[in-house]
Every structure is written in C-alpha cells, then in structure tokens.
Amino acid sequence: MCTILNLALAASAVVGMGSTLIMQEEAAANQRRMANYQADMAEAQARQARYEADNTRKLARYEAGSMRRDFLRAQGEQRSLLAAGGVSMADGSAMDVLLDNASEARRREELRLYQGEMDAWRAENQSRSLLADAGLNRMQASQSRVSGWTYAKTGTSFMSQQAGAYAR
Numbered sequence: 001m002c003t004i005l006n007l008a009l010a011a012s013a014v015v016g017m018g019s020t021l022i023m024q025e026e027a028a029a030n031q032r033r034m035a036n037y038q039a040d041m042a043e044a045q046a047r048q049a050r051y052e053a054d055n056t057r058k059l060a061r062y063e064a065g066s067m068r069r070d071f072l073r074a075q076g077e078q079r080s081l082l083a084a085g086g087v088s089m090a091d092g093s094a095m096d097v098l099l100d101n102a103s104e105a106r107r108r109e110e111l112r113l114y115q116g117e118m119d120a121w122r123a124e125n126q127s128r129s130l131l132a133d134a135g136l137n138r139m140q141a142s143q144s145r146v147s148g149w150t151y152a153k154t155g156t157s158f159m160s161q162q163a164g165a166y167a168r
Contacts (some may be wrong), residue, residue, distance in 0.1 A: 031144040039137035046130035053123035060116020064109045071105035 075098060087094045
C-alpha cells in the first residue's frame with residue numbers, strides 16, 4: 001500500500017513539474033516572440049527615421065536652391081529698374097543695396113541648410129537610439145531562450161531526483 005502511495009505521489013510530482021516546465025517554456029517562448037517583435041518594430045522605426053533624415057537634407061537643399069533662385073530673380077529686377085532709372089551700378093548706394101541684399105540672401109540660404117542639417121541630425125540620433133533598442137530587445141530574446149532552457153534542465157534534474165527518491 002505504501003508503495004502504491006509513493007508511486008502515486010511520485011507520478012503527481014512528475015506531472016506537476018512537467019506541467020510547470022511546459023508553462024515556463026511557453027512563457028519564455030512568448031517573451032522571446034515579444035522581444036523579437038519589439039526589435040523588428042524598433043528597426044522599422046529606425047529605417048523610417050533614417051529616411052526622414054535623408055529627406056530632410058534633400059528638402060533643405062531644394063528650399064535653399066529655391067531661395068537662391070528667388071533672390072537672383074529679384075536682384076535682376078532691381079538691377080534692371082536701377083539701370084532703367086539711369087543709376088550707375090559701378091559704386092555708391094545702389095551697389096551697397098545690391099550687396100546687402102545678396103549678403104542677406106546668402107545668410108538665409110545658409111540658415112536653411114543648417115536647419116535642415118539639425119533636423120536630419122535629430123532624426124539620425126533617433127535612428128541610432130532605435131537600433132540600440134532593437135539590439136537590447138534581441139539580447140533579451142536570446143536571454144529568455146537561455147533562461148527557458150536553464151529552467152527546463154533544472155526542472156528535469158529535480159524530477160529525476162524526486163522520482164528516484166520515491167522509487168526507493
């Protein structure tokens with residue numbers, strides 16, 4: 001009678017531990033899947049941020065070029081109006097006005113390019129941060145796999161010990 005009871009207790013312990021092992025492995029697998037999903041999302045967001053950085057630079061160059069063309073068009077109109085009025089362009093206040101306008105236009109163009117670079121820099125930093133997050137998530141996925149194996153090995157060892165103890 002005692003032997004049957006011992007066997008029943010051993011079987012119950014083995015079944016309970018087996019059930020716990022299965023649940024633990026499933027939890028580790030879910031953790032792995034979630035960490036990999038988060039890593040995939042971070043990588044996708046990093047690609048998007050990198051695209052935004054590239055696009056920001058292109059847009060800044062385009063806008064700076066547009067500003068330059070607008071200035072050259074306006075400067076041409078000013079020169080033609082001054083020439084039509086008989087104003088000498090060799091020197092004097094007319095030349096000073098044109099040079100000041102050219103200087104201001106160049107400053108605005110450079111400022112727009114700088115703003116574009118700063119916006120691109122922010123997007124690139126965001127991209128690098130997201131890639132770091134992705135790496136961390138991949139590492140966590142790997143660790144959850146190892147922890148699941150470690151727990152399963154420990155549980156299997158424990159079950160073997162318990163079965164051996166009840167079998168005596």
